[in-house]
Amino acid sequence: MGAIRVDGLRKSYGAVEAVAGMNFTVERGELYGFLGPNGAGKTTTIRTLTGQIHPDAGTVRVLETDPATEPLETRQKVGILPEQGSPPSFLTPREYLEFVGEVRDLSADRVADQTAAWAERLGFESKLETLHTDLSRGQQQKVMITQAFIHEPDVVFIDEPLANLDPLVQEQVKRFLVSYAAGDNAVFVSTHNIDVAEEICSRVGIVADGQLVTERSLEGDRDDSLLDLFLERVDGAAQRDVPNLGLTDRTET
Amino acid sequence: MSGTGISTTRLLAVLFREEWRLHTQLFGGWRFALFPVVIAVLAVSATVALLETGTAQGTIVGGLHALAVGFGLYSGTAGFAGSDMLENVFGRLSLLLSSSTTLPLSRRRLLGVFLLKDALFYGVAFVLPMALASAALTGLSAATPVVVGLFWLSLCLVFAAGMATTVALIAVRTRGVPPWAIGLVIGLTVVGTWATGSLGVVQSVLVPVRGSAIAAGGLAVGTVVIATVSLTAYDPTYGRPSRTATDRFARLSGALPFENAPLVTKSLLDLARSSGGVWKPFVSASILLALVAALVGVVDSITGIAPAPGIFFGGVLGLSAFTTYNWLTQFDSLEAYLAYPVSIADVFRAKRIAFIFVGAPTVAVPYLAAVVWFEATLLDAVVGAILLAGYALYYYGLTVYIAGFDPNEFLFDAVRFATFTVGVAVALVPTLVAGFVVVPPSIELAAAFSVGGVVMGVIGVVLSSRAGPRWERRYRRE
Numbered sequence: 001m002g003a004i005r006v007d008g009l010r011k012s013y014g015a016v017e018a019v020a021g022m023n024f025t026v027e028r029g030e031l032y033g034f035l036g037p038n039g040a041g042k043t044t045t046i047r048t049l050t051g052q053i054h055p056d057a058g059t060v061r062v063l064e065t066d067p068a069t070e071p072l073e074t075r076q077k078v079g080i081l082p083e084q085g086s087p088p089s090f091l092t093p094r095e096y097l098e099f100v101g102e103v104r105d106l107s108a109d110r111v112a113d114q115t116a117a118w119a120e121r122l123g124f125e126s127k128l129e130t131l132h133t134d135l136s137r138g139q140q141q142k143v144m145i146t147q148a149f150i151h152e153p154d155v156v157f158i159d160e161p162l163a164n165l166d167p168l169v170q171e172q173v174k175r176f177l178v179s180y181a182a183g184d185n186a187v188f189v190s191t192h193n194i195d196v197a198e199e200i201c202s203r204v205g206i207v208a209d210g211q212l213v214t215e216r217s218l219e220g221d222r223d224d225s226l227l228d229l230f231l232e233r234v235d236g237a238a239q240r241d242v243p244n245l246g247l248t249d250r251t252e253t
Numbered sequence: 254m255s256g257t258g259i260s261t262t263r264l265l266a267v268l269f270r271e272e273w274r275l276h277t278q279l280f281g282g283w284r285f286a287l288f289p290v291v292i293a294v295l296a297v298s299a300t301v302a303l304l305e306t307g308t309a310q311g312t313i314v315g316g317l318h319a320l321a322v323g324f325g326l327y328s329g330t331a332g333f334a335g336s337d338m339l340e341n342v343f344g345r346l347s348l349l350l351s352s353s354t355t356l357p358l359s360r361r362r363l364l365g366v367f368l369l370k371d372a373l374f375y376g377v378a379f380v381l382p383m384a385l386a387s388a389a390l391t392g393l394s395a396a397t398p399v400v401v402g403l404f405w406l407s408l409c410l411v412f413a414a415g416m417a418t419t420v421a422l423i424a425v426r427t428r429g430v431p432p433w434a435i436g437l438v439i440g441l442t443v444v445g446t447w448a449t450g451s452l453g454v455v456q457s458v459l460v461p462v463r464g465s466a467i468a469a470g471g472l473a474v475g476t477v478v479i480a481t482v483s484l485t486a487y488d489p490t491y492g493r494p495s496r497t498a499t500d501r502f503a504r505l506s507g508a509l510p511f512e513n514a515p516l517v518t519k520s521l522l523d524l525a526r527s528s529g530g531v532w533k534p535f536v537s538a539s540i541l542l543a544l545v546a547a548l549v550g551v552v553d554s555i556t557g558i559a560p561a562p563g564i565f566f567g568g569v570l571g572l573s574a575f576t577t578y579n580w581l582t583q584f585d586s587l588e589a590y591l592a593y594p595v596s597i598a599d600v601f602r603a604k605r606i607a608f609i610f611v612g613a614p615t616v617a618v619p620y621l622a623a624v625v626w627f628e629a630t631l632l633d634a635v636v637g638a639i640l641l642a643g644y645a646l647y648y649y650g651l652t653v654y655i656a657g658f659d660p661n662e663f664l665f666d667a668v669r670f671a672t673f674t675v676g677v678a679v680a681l682v683p684t685l686v687a688g689f690v691v692v693p694p695s696i697e698l699a700a701a702f703s704v705g706g707v708v709m710g711v712i713g714v715v716l717s718s719r720a721g722p723r724w725e726r727r728y729r730r731e
Contacts, residue, residue, distance in 0.1 A: 052591040054729040071729070076594035089584060090526035091519060095502035102506060102515035103593045131526065134495040147592075 002061075003028045003155050003186035004049060009058035011044050018044040020210035022058070026188055026203075028154070031181035033201035033218075034190040035226075037234055041210040042190040043083055046157050049188070050080050063155055076104065079148035083159035083190075089132040093124060093143045096132055100147045111150065118146040121176070122169055137164040145173065155186045162196060174200050198226040208234045258357065261366055268370040287667030293382035295674065300389040306686075310390055311463070312548070317386055318460045319544055321408040325415020328375055329368075329423070365484045368420060372413055380408045407462035410472055414459075417480040420487075427488040432529070498526065509606075516595065516603030521610060523584040534615045537576035542619040545569050546626070560688040562627035563637025564702060568684035570616050570623070571644030572677070575652050577612045578604070579660045587658045587728055597728060598721025601653060605717050608649055616641055636699045636706075643706030643713070644680055650716030651676045657724045680709055 002025035009022040019041040026032040036042050047053045049062055051071025060067055067074040089096060094115060101111030119125040122142040127135055132143065141164045148156055161177065162170045178200050181187040191197055197204055198218060204226065205215045213233045218226070259267075276285040296317070303313050384405035388397050422435055446455055461469035506518040525531050545566065553559045581604055590600050620641055624634045652660050655669050655676075684702070691698050 047591075050591070052588075052729070072594045072596055075592070080592040082589075082592050084588070089519075090498075090523045091502060092498050092500070094500055095498075095522070098500070098502045098506070099515050099519050100593065103595050108503060129497040129499065131496045131498060 002026055003030075003063060004032075004188060005059075005061040006045075006049070007059045009045065009048060009060060010056045011041075011048055011053065012056055018210055019048070019055075022207070022210070022212055024205050024212050024215065026186050028184050028186050029181060029202075031177055031187045031189065031200055031202050033197035033204035034188060034207060035192075035194065035197055035204055035230060036207035038192075040207045040234075042207060043159060044210075045207070046080075046159060046188070046190055049074075050078060050157055051075055077153060077155065079151065079153040079156040081144055081148040081156070081158040081161060091132055092129050093119075093132060093135070093139075093146075094128045096143060097147060097150060100150055104151045106151055114150045115146070118142075118149070121172060122146070138166060138169070141165055142169065149180070153185070155188065156180070157188045157190075159190045160193075161189055161191070162193065194227050194230055206230055206233050261362075264358075264363070264366050265370055268367055269374065272370065272374055284667050288670065289378050289382045291667045291671050291674075292379060293385045296383045296386040297389045300386040304389070313386070313390060314463060315456065315460055316548055317383060318408060318411050318462075319547070321380060321383065321412040322415040322459060323540070323544065324375070324379065325412035325417075326419050327415075328371055328412070329416035329419025361484055361487055364487065368416065368480075368484075372416055376409045376412065380412050381405055384408050404462055407460070407469070410461050410469065410476070411459050413480075414472055414476045417476045417483065421479050421483040424483040424487040428486060496526075511603075511606055513595075513599050513603040513606065516590075516600060517606045517610075520581055520585070520604060520607040524581055524607075524611065527584060531611065533580050534573070534577040534611055535618070537580070538570060538573035538615050538619050541573055541576075542566070542570060542623060546623065549627070558689060559627070559692065560685070561633045561637075561692045561694050562629040563624050563633035563635070564640060564684060564694060565637075565688035566620055566623040566627075567637030567640035567706075568644055568681050568688065570620050571641050571648050572681075573616050573619075574608070574612060574645040574648040575660060577615055578608055578649055578652055581607055581611065582658050582660065585658065587724065591728075596721070597725035601717065601721035601724070604653070605649070612645060612649070616645060630693045632696070632699050633693050636694060636702050639703045639706040640684065641706075643708070643710030644684075646713035647680060647709035647716075648677060648713070650713030650720070653720040654716040654723065657720065657727075680705075 004024075004026040006022050006024050009019050010017070011019040022041070022045060034042050034045070044053070048055050049060055049067055051067035051074045054068055062074050063077045065074040065077060091099060097115045098108070098111055101108070101114075106114075115128070116125075119128055122145065124139055124142045127139050132140065135143070145161065148158065158177075161173055165173060174196065177187055177189070181202065189197070189201065201218050203215065203217050203219075205212050206229065207213065214229065216226070216229060300313055304310070384401050387401050387404035391397070391400050422439075425435060426432065446452060457464040458468050458472055461472060502515075502518055502522065505521070506514045509517055511517055524533075527533075529536070549560060549562075549565070585600075587597055587600065590597070620638065623629075624637060629637065651673060655673055684705075687694075687698060687702070694702070
C-alpha cells in the first residue's frame, strides 16, 4: 500500500476542470517530484490530498486516511508547506512554532527541541524573537519549512520548497529532503524548478492540463534530460498555453 | 524618477479599472452594481421614516453629513495602501499601488492619484446615493435635481475633508511622530473645541449646505491645502525597524481553559501586536459612541426629547461587534489554517471566544460612560446592559454567518449588505423607537427588552455556531 494513492481524481472550479482524472501512487522512501506548468493542477492536487478541498470524483488515500472524509486525520499525520506561505502574523517564529505544536498536540519540550534544531539548521536562531511579519520572505520560508517538519510526519507535501532561500540554505534543504525521504518517509514536492527536481527527486510525475502525462524514475543512469522530457510531454498537446522557446531550441539542435 | 511615461489621466483610468475589477471579481458585477441602489434606498427610506416620526430636518441633514465625514475618515486609510503600515493595520493586500516599488513611478504621485481615484469613486458610488435623501427632505419638484446636486456637493466636501484629515495623520506618522502623540493632539483638539464652545462653528462648517458660501469655500480650500501638504510631507521611505517580542504564546495559551486555546491566543496576540493594538476596537466603539451621543444631543436640543440612555446606547453600541470582529480577522485567512489539523468550525469557535475577550471591555467602557453621562436610571442601565450583551452577540453571529472571515466585504456586496442591514434593523429599530417613546422604561418594557436581549443573544450564538460548518462546506467545495 502506497503512502499516497490517487485514483481517478477530478476537481473542477465552475467550468474549469483543474484536475481531470489523475492517477498515481507514491511509496514510502520516495522523494516524488510533481512537475508542471502554471495552471496544470498541481496546487489543486495538493490541496485535495491534504483535505483542504473536496474532490468531485475519484479516490484518494494518504497514510490510510481519506482526506475527503477525514481531513483532520490526514492533516494530523502529514506536514504541509503551502505555496502561499503564511499571512502576516504578529507572532514570533518561536511563538508560531509553539502554536503549531499545540494544534498538533506536541509536547512543549519536543517543540522547543525541534525549534532549536531547525533554527540552527536553517540559520534563523537570531530571528526567533522577531515578529514573523517583520521577517524577510526567505526567513519566513525557513519558519514555514520548520512547521511542516516539526512533528516529523511520515508524509510531507511541499509546494516550491526553495522559494526565496539563499543558495547555502537551498543546499541544506535539498540534502535534508533527500535524507528525510530515505528515512522511510514520503516527500511530495511540487515545483517548477526542473533542475532541482532532477537533482533531488527519486521519481517525478509530469502534469499538464490536470492530468498526469508521464512518470519517470530518476534513479540510475538516464540518456535524456528531465527538461527534454518535460518540454516534450508538456508542449506536446495541441492548444496548450506554454512557451515554445525550449522546443525551438531543441529542434535547432 | 517621477515617472513621466504615463499620464496622470491614464494612471487614474487604470486605477479605476482595478477598483472596479476588485469589487466585481469579489462579488459579481450585479451585486456590486446594486450596492449604490441599496444605499439610496436606505438613505431615502430612513429619511422618510425619520421625518414621519417627527425628526427635525436639520438633524437629518447633520446626521447625513456626520456619516459622510465618518466615511471620509475611514476612506482616508487608503493612504496606508501599499505600505508596511497597511499590512500592520489591515493585513495583506495586493494593489497596483504597490507597483511603485518595481516601476519608475513616484510613490507620492501614485498615492496621490490613488486617493483621488478613491475620492471620485466613493463620491459617486456611495455619497451620491446618500445625497438622494435630500429629495425626500424637500419633496419632489422641478428643482429636485439642483437640490440633490447641491446636497451631493456638500456631502462630497465633508467626505473629502474627512479623507484629507486621515491622510494628513498618516503623513505625520510617516515622519516618525509616535501614535500616542497623534492621539494626544486629536484628544486635545476635541476637548478644546468642546471647552471653548466652538462646537457650533464646527457644525456649521461641516454642514456646508446649511452654512455660508465663505465657510464652504474655506473648507474646500482647506481640504485641498491639507491634502497637498500631506502628500508633500508623506515619506514614502518610511519603515519601522524589525520588532521583537518575548515569548507570551505558551503562557497565555496555557492559561486559557479552552479546547481551542492556541487559536484564541494567536488571534489575541495578532491583534495586540498590530499597529494600534487592542485600542483599535475600543477607538472604533468610542467613535460610534461619540457620533450617537452627538446626535442624541442635537435631537434633544431641537425637540426636547431625550431617549432612555441605557436602552438606546445598549442597542446601538452592540453594533461595535462588527468592527471588533473586523479587527480580529484582519490578520488571518481561513486558507492559512487549512495547513494544520484544525477544522474551520474550530477557527470560528476560537474567534468567538476572542471576540468575547476583546468585545466585552470594548463596549463596557463606552456604555458605562454613556449611562453615567446621560444619567440613566438603574433599571434602564441594567436593561441596557442586557441588551448590549445580547445584541452584540446577535450582531456578531449575523456578521459571521453572512460574511464569514471577510466582514469588510459587506461594504461592496449589495446582497450581503442588505441582508445584514435588515438583520440589524429587526433588532435595532424597535429598540430605538421604544427607547425614545417610553422614558424612563416601565417595568413591563424593561422585562420585555431583557427577554428580547437574551433571545437575540441566543440567536447570535446559534448563528455563529452554524457559521463554521457553513463556511467549511463552502471552502472545501469551492
